[in-house]
Amino acid sequence: MTETxxxxxxSWGVTTTPxxxxxxxxxxxxxxxxxxxxxxxLRATTGHPVQRYRSVDWWDQQTxxxxxxxxxxNATTL
Structure with missing residues (x-):
């Protein structure tokens, strides 16, 4: 049995009902x-309290x- x-x-195999x-x-x-x-x-409510209220631009830069x-x-493995 597999789930997709x-x-x-x-797809991966499962032992329960898919x-x-x-x-x-x-x-x-x-x-x-x-x-x-x-x-x-999740970005706004997790992490250090100082980082909770960072701007969207700051989070975009980190991402x-x-x-x-x-x-x-990934490039080093090619």
Whole structure:
């Protein structure tokens, strides 16, 4: 028995009854372009209290830097 992600179509095996509407781990993570309200709610309510009230531009910059670090890490494996 397998479950299939409703966004990307990735499948994985399960030992229980498959759920009809499920997301894989990468698709389930909130992102600005996917589930934006949940993404910004988590950004505003988690972390150090000083960082809770940062501007949207600041969070965008941090996300961009994290994306660049991940891209550099991916490039080293090519």
């Amino acid at each position: 992600c409703t966004l990307c179509g990735h 759920r009809p509407a499920v997301l894989c781990t990468p698709c389930g993570r909130p992102a600005p372009n996917r589930r934006p309200a949940h993404y910004w709610h 961009s830097l994290a994306d660049l670090r991940q891209a550099a890490a």
